[in-house]
Each structure stands twice: as C-alpha cells, then as structure tokens.
Amino acid sequence: MSVDIDTVKRVARLARIAVTEEEASQMTGKLNAILGFVEQLGEVDVEGVEPMTSVIPQSMRKRQDGVTDGNIADIIVANAPASEENFFLVPKVVE
Incomplete structure (x- = not known):
C-alpha cells in the first residue's frame, strides 16, 4: 500500500x-x-x-470468579436519601 499527498491531507483533515x-x-x-x-x-x-503476555515465561495469577454482593450493601445505601432493605428508593417518573 502506498500513501500519496492527497491521502495525507485527507487524514490530516479528518484528524x-x-x-x-x-x-x-x-x-x-x-x-x-x-x-x-x-x-x-x-x-x-x-x-x-503461542501468544505471550510477557517475554519472561510466567503463569497468570487468576482469582476465583464468584458472584458476591460485596458484603457492604448497608454502607452503599447509607448516604441515600431513601432506602429500603438495602435498595435505593427513587420517586416515580413514569405514569
């Protein structure tokens, strides 16, 4: 592939x-x-x-993939103006 002046000008204009x-x-x-x-x-x-992640052979450290609630739901909703059972309460906007 070859680039000419018109292509350079076009790319420069787009950028x-x-x-x-x-x-x-x-x-x-x-x-x-x-x-x-x-x-x-x-x-x-x-x-x-083989694809490499580094030039030095090493194994990737992986954590166990598990779903949790983070165990901090009460801290998260502490600053909310209104909450109920660790859920945010918001005003109804659609009728």
Whole structure:
C-alpha cells in the first residue's frame, strides 16, 4: 500500500490537524516507510508460536470468579436519601 499527498491531507483533515504542503510531502515518505515496515511484519512466519503476555515465561495469577454482593450493601445505601432493605428508593417518573 502506498500513501500519496492527497491521502495525507485527507487524514490530516479528518484528524483536524493543519499541515502545510511541505509537511504533507514529508509525512508521505514517513507514512510509506511505516507501512513498508508493517508489511514486512506480515511476512514473518508465526505458525505454532503461542501468544505471550510477557517475554519472561510466567503463569497468570487468576482469582476465583464468584458472584458476591460485596458484603457492604448497608454502607452503599447509607448516604441515600431513601432506602429500603438495602435498595435505593427513587420517586416515580413514569405514569
């Protein structure tokens, strides 16, 4: 893929960035170099490579996934103007 000056100007306009003609021509070369590097990454054979979270082998610490009420319902509703059985009471807005 190749980027031309019109594309650079369009992207700059969409990003609301003011660019001069000279800046647009410089960005054209830089963006083409970046896209060339990205295309090189697509040529790398990653068949059989496991995804990594870190360069150092480690296992992820995971907590037990369980549903709780947090055991602080009474603290949560303490500042509410009106509550009943740890639920917020709100005025009726729909008839």
